[in-house]
Amino acid sequence: MLKKLLGGLAAVILVLVGVIATRPAAFTYQRSATLPVSADVAFALVNDFHRWNEWSPWDNLDPNQKRTFTGAESGTGASYAWAGNDQVGEGRMTIEESKPNERVTIKLEFLKPWTATNTTTFAFKPVEGGTEVVWAMSGTNDFMGKAMCLVMDMDAMIGKDFEKGLASMKTAAEAEAKKRAEAEATRVAAEKAAAEKAAAEAAAAAAPAEGGTAVAAPTP
Known part of the structure; x- marks a missing residue:
């Protein structure tokens, strides 16, 4: 009986491993919002890591986190590293491409509690009523990442943070x-x-x- 149970369990595990292995590895999560400001105002909030504390949804999760700025002051080559509690972990961001008022591309490296390297982009487009900002993150899941996606809605989780960040960016942009x-x-x-x-x-x-x-004149 035990042998049959173990055999059945092994079969289930093999099926589960097969399902996980065949899931798509590539992913992209994105959200967008229209900010009632010109593109240069919104762009400036993203292109300078020193200003992320004005709108980032993760910046206040650990008030004691360590922040380090290196490289360029802003734009291409600027780098920002953080280390904090379990909610923020440890990682680094580096701006790899910066097109004024159009696009910012960032190399996003997670170091703790897990390691991963993804690409984050911010696209800015003038629209009626202001500027449309599209915030996206893309990358490739390993086996564990695929497994997590089976039990967790990563799009909803990450999308919620993006929506919160864009709402804060709107407030910061209006103030600017x-x-x-x-x-x-x-x-x-x-x-x-x-x-x-x-x-x-x-x-x-x-x-x-x-x-x-x-x-x-005097009279003669």
Whole structure:
């Protein structure tokens, strides 16, 4: 009886292994949102790792996590590494391609609690009402990754984080757009005031020559 049970269990395991092995290895998870700002505002929030704390859905999971910035200040060559608790783990991101206001491609390396290397992309496209941002992550699952996908809806799990991040990015982008608009209004007002002052000073300097009192010639 035990021999039959073990044989049946072995058969089930073999079938399960076969099912897992034949599942697609490649994956892509993505979400999109329309931000009511120009593309340059949204692009700046992604192209500079120093600004990810304004919108990243994972940045506040561990307030004590260690962050390290290396390479370029922003854009191609910029790198960001993190190490924290079990919720954030340890990993590194490096911008491999940066097309201003169009696209950012990132090499995403997970080091702990598991190892994996994926590609993350952010695409920016002007649309009615602002800028459409498409956030995607793609890669290839190994055997364990395929097995996890059988019992977990990875698209739903990762997609939920992407949606949360895009919502926070929208808030950060709106705040940045407002800040830029206020700075521009201040600049224009300062230029106008300077121009008016210069005009007033020029008028004051010209007034004595144009409006001076004529001196009568003496009577012979």
